[in-house]
Amino acid sequence: MSGQMSRQEFVRRAVGGLAVTAVLSACRTVTPRAVSGPGPSDWAGLRGRLDGTLWLPSDPQYAAAKSTFNSRFDASAPAAVLAAASVADVQKAVEFASSHHIGVSVRSGGHSYIGASSLNATLVIDLRRLPGGIDAGTDTMTVSPATDLDSVQTALASRSRSIPSGSCPTVAIAGLTLGGGLGPDARLHGLTCDALVSATLVLPSGDMLSASADDHPDVFWALRGGGGGSLGVVTSMTFRTFPVTDRDVVTVAFPTDAAAAVIAGWQQWQQAADRDIWGMVNITVGDGPGRCTVILATPPGSGPAVAGDMLATAGLSASSTRTRTLDRMDFVHYFEGGDAARAPRAFVAGSDIIGEMTTSAAESIVTAMAAWPAGAGSATAVVESLSGAVGDVDPAASAFPWRRQAACVQWYTEASSEAATGWLTATHQALGPASVGGYINYPGSGEPLARYLGPNVQRFNAICRTYDPVGVMLSGIGG
Ligand SMILES: Cc1cc2nc3c(=O)[nH]c(=O)nc-3n(C[C@H](O)[C@H](O)[C@H](O)COP(=O)(O)OP(=O)(O)OC[C@H]3O[C@@H](n4cnc5c(N)ncnc54)[C@H](O)[C@@H]3O)c2cc1C
Numbered sequence: 001m002s003g004q005m006s007r008q009e010f011v012r013r014a015v016g017g018l019a020v021t022a023v024l025s026a027c028r029t030v031t032p033r034a035v036s037g038p039g040p041s042d043w044a045g046l047r048g049r050l051d052g053t054l055w056l057p058s059d060p061q062y063a064a065a066k067s068t069f070n071s072r073f074d075a076s077a078p079a080a081v082l083a084a085a086s087v088a089d090v091q092k093a094v095e096f097a098s099s100h101h102i103g104v105s106v107r108s109g110g111h112s113y114i115g116a117s118s119l120n121a122t123l124v125i126d127l128r129r130l131p132g133g134i135d136a137g138t139d140t141m142t143v144s145p146a147t148d149l150d151s152v153q154t155a156l157a158s159r160s161r162s163i164p165s166g167s168c169p170t171v172a173i174a175g176l177t178l179g180g181g182l183g184p185d186a187r188l189h190g191l192t193c194d195a196l197v198s199a200t201l202v203l204p205s206g207d208m209l210s211a212s213a214d215d216h217p218d219v220f221w222a223l224r225g226g227g228g229g230s231l232g233v234v235t236s237m238t239f240r241t242f243p244v245t246d247r248d249v250v251t252v253a254f255p256t257d258a259a260a261a262v263i264a265g266w267q268q269w270q271q272a273a274d275r276d277i278w279g280m281v282n283i284t285v286g287d288g289p290g291r292c293t294v295i296l297a298t299p300p301g302s303g304p305a306v307a308g309d310m311l312a313t314a315g316l317s318a319s320s321t322r323t324r325t326l327d328r329m330d331f332v333h334y335f336e337g338g339d340a341a342r343a344p345r346a347f348v349a350g351s352d353i354i355g356e357m358t359t360s361a362a363e364s365i366v367t368a369m370a371a372w373p374a375g376a377g378s379a380t381a382v383v384e385s386l387s388g389a390v391g392d393v394d395p396a397a398s399a400f401p402w403r404r405q406a407a408c409v410q411w412y413t414e415a416s417s418e419a420a421t422g423w424l425t426a427t428h429q430a431l432g433p434a435s436v437g438g439y440i441n442y443p444g445s446g447e448p449l450a451r452y453l454g455p456n457v458q459r460f461n462a463i464c465r466t467y468d469p470v471g472v473m474l475s476g477i478g479g
Pocket residue numbers: 069105106107108109110111112113116117127145146165166167168170171172173174175176178179180181182183227228229230232233234235441442474475476
């Protein structure tokens with residue numbers, strides 16, 4: 001790999017236009033030298049060395065190969081897409097990208113909010129055909145990075161085990177883990193990345209590296225919550241698993257005008273609740289009936305009593321309460337949201353991290369929702385507590401920094417892009433100082449890395465510079 005080229009210069013050559021502004025937002029300015037990218041004979045040479053399949057823009061399969069879950073990025077124009085069929089393919093691809101000065105976008109599940117697994121002018125390395133599958137032992141599991149969450153949970157549930165997981169059935173384990181991994185197991189078992197024991201990755205040099213608490217601990221630190229698309233291509237991950245139990249899921253609905261009191265009251269109660277009680281608030285505004293619900297997950301048989309305790313402690317009155325007792329896979333399927341959740345769609349989303357959920361912070365979330373424009377469809381805010389086991393890890397002990405904060409708010413809409421992007425900006429503004437950053441797995445476009453990694457950003461960038469000195473790996477997040 002060229003040792004003469006700076007990280008910034010590499011990135012400048014790798015991507016064009018607006019993306020450069022985003023990626024370079026915290027970097028010093030350099031003057032690019034003219035370097036030509038790979039030509040047809042270079043691509044043909046790479047194609048001839050691969051076990052998998054390489055598609056160029058002229059190939060009829062290219063459009064399907066580069067598509068991602070968020071169809072807002074259907075017009076993305078990567079230089080080529082490789083469906084890697086072996087780790088050797090990944091090594092050859094990153095070496096090729098490094099020597100031809102193009103960036104790499106890695107694709108596992110393809111669910112990046114900002115289209116980061118199919119960036120313009122990059123070589124996309126799609127890991128869905130990588131062998132490995134799921135190898136579940138007594139209390140650990142080794143898994144191929146592009147394995148979807150539903151497959152992971154199904155395989156583990158057959159052994160009465162699980163890992164902390166997110167909600168979407170088709171999100172891949174790699175992207176979820178590399179950004180942290182928030183879900184209904186978080187208060188009891190922590191983030192998905194907290195269950196990571198080790199990982200192997202292909203560095204931009206083409207070399208393999210193993211990372212764990214004892215082996216390249218700096219890389220292991222960065223892989224736990226620093227976000228995907230940095231450092232290298234993760235080709236295998238091993239997790240610690242936990243034994244499953246049935247759970248009650250309680251849906252408590254409230255009048256929409258109680259939303260601020262619900263957020264503040266729920267959060268205060270949740271923070272003090274036993275760790276095996278988890279909850280989130282869901283607020284929907286716009287066309288159709290509004291919604292304000294708290295979803296609780298509790299030990300089996302305790303749902304109604306726990307919901308009653310929340311209502312009494314927070315001084316809230318519910319308009320309805322519904323409890324179901326679910327085994328592990330029904331619990332997983334409940335949060336997945338059914339078959340419709342598998343279908344790609346266009347959406348705009350982002351997030352804020354709430355430092356302290358004061359009354360005024362709760363009110364500012366409601367104010368942000370009220371900024372949703374009339375007649376533009378609907379929008380949702382999902383508030384998840386960061387209390388419990390998430391806080392067992394020191395904020396400096398992994399790249400995921402938000403372990404002493406109150407909650408994560410996700411803003412989400414499938415409405416038209418113009419209304420949505422304006423609203424997303426308005427949500428951040430409405431929160432003002434109540435927000436201390438964002439969650440890197442729920443990124444908005446054009447926001448700097450420091451917003452997601454807070455005090456850990458400098459260490460993360462230093463580790464990236466060590467292993468990827470010229471910035472071959474692109475995450476789509478600036479700075
Ligand atoms: C419908 C939906 C529901 C979601 N629910 C949750 C949830 O409950 N909890 C939660 O925490 N998050 C959730 N997410 C967010 C999700 O965790 C992130 O979007 C995640 O980054 C997706 O990972 P992916 O592998 O599917 O996507 P990709 O787009 O393939 O990857 C995301 C990023 O990681 C990089 N990356 C992927 N694989 C690798 C690898 N092997 N090596 C290096 N870099 C890699 C990519 O380059 C990209 O930058 C949800 C997303 C969606 C769309």
